[in-house]
Amino acid sequence: MKATGGPGTGDTGQARVLPLALPGAVARTFDTPEFRGVTFYEVQAKSLVNRVPGTSRVPFEWTINPYRGCSHACVYCLTGDTSILMADGTTRPLAELAVGDEVVGTVRDGRLRRYVTTRVLAHWSTVKPAHRVTLADGTTLVASGDHRFLSDRGWKHVTGARHGRSRRPHLTTANRLTGFGALPERPAESPEYRRGYLCGFVNGDGHVGPVADEASRRAQRYAAECGGLHAMAADDREYAGASVRDASAVLDWPEVPTRAWRQGFVAGLFDAVGALVDGMPRFHAVDKVVVDWLVECLAVLGFATDRSGRPASGVDDVGLDGVRVLGSTRERVRFGLLFAPAAATGTAVGDLVRGDETLRVTAIEPLGVEVPMFDITTGTGDFIANGVVSHNCFARNTHTYLDLDAGHDFDTQIVVKVNAGEVLRRELSSKRWSGAHIAMGTNVDCYQRAEGRYQLMRDILAVLRDHANPFSILTKGTLIARDLDLLQQAREVTSVSISMSVGFLDETLWSSVEPGTPSPRRRLDVVRRLTDAGLSVGVLMAPILPGLTDTPEAIDATVAALASAGAAGIVPLALHLRPGAREWYQAWLAREHPRLGPRYQELYGDGSYTPQAYQRELAARVRLAARRHGVPTGGTGTTRMPSTSGGTGVDAGDAHPADQSKHSGGQATRTTGRASHTDERAAHEQLSLL
CATH class of the missing domain: 3.20.20.70 (Aldolase class I)
Incomplete structure (x- = not known):
């Protein structure tokens, strides 16, 4: 099914009727470089003006999307082994996520952001050229060039240009990402980890009797698995203490502690005498020698500590040998992942999103290969990938409603509402239509490349002009210049502003x-x-x-x-x-x-x-x-400034946080009140796409 031209150019092309979820659709392909590999499904739309869900807070109620899918082919993808932060504080490879999983995302809180729990709404894969982003702390991220990360200057694509068709906000070595950087993997329950855990647990005066406590059950199991320590399964602390003397080969400080042993030791000691105080791990240990071991382990594994034992207000004194782990969200999340104690150590949820110099971008380089990549859609529109805040494409999930996938199909299977102008004229002529403002570009770019062939926007603009209906457009497509005559005519009779x-x-x-x-x-x-x-x-x-x-x-x-x-x-x-x-x-x-x-x-x-x-x-x-x-x-x-997906790269909700709203089908902002320096700089780049 190939043709050398298409609608609006005088040729018809070959076509076939498509079954599936698009009854009556005509599938068409065109033998031109810009549309190679793309199939357009021409449909007769029953309606065109869509109402924004009532739960949304965006400052517009109605939208028009003449296309579904986007031939800009902007995919926000990462390699499958990218570590995703789950809501329970653990991590999981991106490729292994499933719809319904709870992960960590972010939401606006005034002029800042906070980590929150959100659900995976869609999951897909594709194959794209890979780029590697390296941060100052050694974190590496392998992503497509179109993927976006949240930087100190707003959302940035991995690659882009300052001029020409590829112009868009993109990462440079002047940027810092937000989040906490690469997160460690949870330790395997190796023999060394088990022995370290037992040493910390028992030296912390924990006991391993058959009590209904996860830490005690873990210690009891480890004791049985280590051999020669079965006597430790006693139910009283005094006998457990005697067992320490009998098992010094396991419970004393080893001559050369391994990394796994140190991880187990910190976990066991935390389960015996640790707790979260003011959001950070704190240990109470009466034995100064044990405290010395703990401080050394934490230092070797990258944690700063305070041995003063000064308690927070309202907290019982932990004594002179108390140890407090210093830091904030990054250290708390790393602590839980690196040591994996049985006791909960807290998650990032509820904390403010921040970044620092350790997350400065030091290199962005193409790898020269195409690799399988994955992405998800979440309820917040983002997620935490390898410890940094990562954007997803909310519009992609709408493709699943058509029995098409949200990955490769979104880029290459474009639904075209060929009768858009005719349907819009009918809808605006209805007595029930109130003449409300209509926002275009709220799902996919209405001036994507396909518009150059189908020219739907000219009919749409003509109808809006004829009905003097106010509207707004947001696009990165230069095709909007083609329609300046219609925009000028519409401006004479209604509101068109940027x-x-x-x-x-x-x-x-x-x-x-x-x-x-x-x-x-x-x-x-x-x-x-x-x-x-x-x-x-x-x-x-x-x-x-x-x-x-x-x-x-x-x-x-x-x-x-x-x-x-x-x-x-x-x-x-x-x-x-x-x-x-x-x-x-x-x-x-x-x-x-x-x-x-x-x-x-x-x-x-x-x-x-x-x-x-x-x-x-x-x-x-x-x-x-x-x-x-x-x-x-x-x-x-x-x-009004509605946002687009499918390639515009605009996140208006971040452009002016003084009065912003967001929903899963689009974003908008009003430029009122005070805006932040970082967000304004993001707005400068984003608005340049027009």
Whole structure:
């Protein structure tokens, strides 16, 4: 079934009727390089306008998706051995996950993120060229070039470019990922691990009698398996203590402790005298020699400790020989995985998502081979892969409704609603239709490559224009320029708006503080082009950097340029230093502008925001400049910005967290209130896709 052309080009191609879940569909292929291996299923849609589920919090209610699947072929895939963090604190290879499994994802909590439990909704595999991402702590991630990770500057693809068709936000060695880095595997119950466990358990005054306790049952089983220790199965502690003397070959400190022995020793001692206190493992041991052994084991295995025994408030004193493991989420999760005690040691769920310099990207390299890769869809839209926050493609699961898989089929089996314009005209003509705003690009890109052949959007835009129905579009497809005439006509009768983000004009400063983003001048060109086409473009003037871009002269120059480009409104936002972004920016500031250190300490202290007095002063400067140049300020820049999947690479929910919402079928944001420095920089890159 091949043809040299297709709809809209004068040829028809060969076709066949497809059974399965698409009754009456016509399958068509085209013998052109850009569509090689792709099958299009032309269907007669019964409806086109879809209502967003009532439980969703996105600021739009209706969507249109003329395509299912995406010929952009953006797959967010990882190799099957990638370690996925489960909700119970264990890990499992990505290839072995199944629908319904509970894993760890993240959700927004104000301007931050927290780890939460989420379920696997879909699981699929494909074959793609592999790239290896290496982090400063040695963590390696093998993924497709289209996979996205959460960095200190927003969601980033593994590969991309700053110019041309491949332009999109992508990782560089200036980025740090978020999470805790590579997680250890749970130890095997080897003879060395068992002997170490018994040494820690019994020296910690644990006993191995037949009691209803997992730790005691484990110790009893290990004693039986080690041979010569069967007497340890007594039910009283005194006899167990005598058994220590009788089994010194097992229960004394070995001459050369192995890694497995050390892991078992820490696990056994924790099960005997350990507990979580203030979220971190803490040990109480009366024998100083045992405490010395413990501290050495933890140090060798990468854990810092405090032997002061100082208890947290409300906690009983643990004595001078108490040992507290130092750290936070990373160390707690690593502790549970590396030692595998019977007692629960807590998970990441509920903690804030952070990153540090150990997760800085040090290398991104193609491996030159195609390998089997896997991906999942989760309820939160992300998961923890090899200890870092990883994005998934929420739209892929919709393909399973058609008896097509969410992996290779999503890229190569594209459903085309060939009668989209006709159906939309009928639906908008109905007396029941209220004329509500319609968001396009909320599932897959409506300007994907297939649109160049089928040209469905021209009919859709014509219908929206004829009915004066407000709408929004988000796309990375350059094909939108083809329809500028229709967009201009629609703008005459209804609302069509786009928002951009331009914080300042200084190109030298931009290349230093925002490497990888489109230059301010290029963003101004986009504002100008869209404005010239009759579109309303609101601009978020962010971030404004204290001491660098907040002077009256710098603000006036930026506002003048925005006014010249035709910005419909300006919303100024000062730099917000949230945890994670703070460390990155302060390091950059100390390196590039050390003289500003005292000024930033005065403005921010230990907080994330500048004082209200500074914000009022900044707003006044922008307001005065805007008056001089005839541009509105404040809420006039508020726009809807629905998100797309299937290749746009835009996560609008992360672009402006001041007022964002998210749901499994799309995302949107309003550019109101204050936004974070990190998120604004992500927005700069994401919005450049337009």
